Amino acid sequence: MQPIEEENTLDLGAQAFVKQSFQFWSLQFSGWIGYALVVFIAIIRPQLDSPSFNFSGQMLNLFVEVSSGFVLSYLQWLFIRKIVHLPLKKTLFLSFFSAGVLGIVFNVIKLASYKTVVYNQAWHEQWSMLEFGGWFLFSLSAMFVWTAIFLLCCTILSCKKSTRCYCWHKPLLKMRSYKCCVIN
Numbered sequence: 001m002q003p004i005e006e007e008n009t010l011d012l013g014a015q016a017f018v019k020q021s022f023q024f025w026s027l028q029f030s031g032w033i034g035y036a037l038v039v040f041i042a043i044i045r046p047q048l049d050s051p052s053f054n055f056s057g058q059m060l061n062l063f064v065e066v067s068s069g070f071v072l073s074y075l076q077w078l079f080i081r082k083i084v085h086l087p088l089k090k091t092l093f094l095s096f097f098s099a100g101v102l103g104i105v106f107n108v109i110k111l112a113s114y115k116t117v118v119y120n121q122a123w124h125e126q127w128s129m130l131e132f133g134g135w136f137l138f139s140l141s142a143m144f145v146w147t148a149i150f151l152l153c154c155t156i157l158s159c160k161k162s163t164r165c166y167c168w169h170k171p172l173l174k175m176r177s178y179k180c181c182v183i184n
Contacts, residue, residue, distance in 0.1 A: 076143065095150075
């Protein structure tokens with residue numbers, strides 16, 4: 001009888017992992033598809049009637065932008081999973097500092113792609129601080145939103161995996177929305 005229970009427990013663990021993995025990838029894909037739709041509607045669509053509009057270049061640029069954002073946010077997910085067990089101040093500082101760095105990288109990739117693909121310029125030519133700053137705000141906001149979502153997801157997942165919370169997750173659990181840890 002004992003081996004059957006262990007087998008069922010292992011199956012449930014594997015099923016939970018598959019479900020969490022599916023949820024993460026669903027969130028990741030749907031989030032970046034949503035990002036692409038917002039950029040298309042807000043930036044590309046209003047320019048469609050312009051005679052000098054480079055539609056194929058804009059679409060290629062959008063693909064590069066979304067792909068790089070997807071990869072960078074995945075790197076952020078991996079990083080947050082490693083640091084979520086640190087004390088709160090350290091976790092928040094490291095998470096949002098890395099989001100800031102990734103936001104800069106994301107912004108440089110987006111702007112360089114835009115310059116080279118859409119306008120056929122060298123990637124570093126004719127950058128203005130106004131242009132960089134405007135794009136940077138959007139890039140940084142995107143990385144901060146992903147960071148906040150990932151922190152919440154990692155907090156919930158790490159508590160569900162353990163029988164006891166020893167770190168900063170306790171205040172979240174006192175709200176009684178998740179009863180996954182023993183609260184002293």
